[in-house]
Amino acid sequence: MPLGKILIYFGIVLFLIGLVLSYAPGLFGWFGKLPGDIRIQDENRYIFIPITSMIIVSIVLTLLINLFFRR
Template structure:
């Protein structure tokens, strides 16, 4: 039964994120442009390493998982 609840919460989260990205895409313009995100661009290639953005995503996901899976 716990697996079913997880998929319900995951579906609700994905639905909310989809609605936000569809109707308010400007809310996430900062993502990928933070200090610490590395961008290297030449004529023929583009390299993007989102170090700071991924640290923030990791912190947010850790908080969400701890809130829902704490016993």
């Protein structure tokens, strides 16, 4: 697949994600607040480790890549 087509598809996907985040911000309000996401808050610092959220992102991206790029 030529690089130009890949960049066009990537741009379309980014555009669609931007539309969803602009017009339906509450749709992803749960993301980052899942059980397994670690939050440590102190007086002067805040540490956030999104373990469960990144596992979900990894699974979704793996499924999408295998769906579109399988030969």
